[in-house]
């Protein structure tokens with residue numbers, strides 16, 4: 001609600017051309033490591049961010065300040081709420097964070 005809703009919307013529907021829908025996002029469902037990485041690094045804009053796809057007018061800010069548990073909770077929420085997928089553990093976030101540092 002505090003960090004993602006403004007762009008991706010409460011129901012995860014996104015805004016066409018601005019930011020993608022999360023309710024149908026294949027990254028969160030099938031490649032949680034990449035989802036963790038884009039949340040930590042952001043997308044587009046900053047030099048440390050994951051390169052933008054060029055499909056959206058907005059860039060996504062980095063959220064390095066969120067804890068492993070907060071990011072695991074976020075991804076688990078998106079997976080369970082919109083797709084009925086299994087939750088992920090904070091250890092998985094820690095592993096990606098360690099790889100990036």
Ligand code: HEC
Nearest residue numbers: 003004007018019027035043052053054056058059060063
């Ligand atoms: C300022 C707007 C903004 C905020 C805030 C934001 N995002 Fe994004 N997000 C974007 C944009 C824009 C893209 C698509 C960027 C691109 O593909 O070029 C995106 C893409 C994504 C993707 C898809 C990445 C991929 O490659 O498939 C995920 C997952 C995601 N965001 C999750 C989140 C989560 C979780 C949060 C909260 C921590 C968040 N976003 C906050 C704008 C935002």
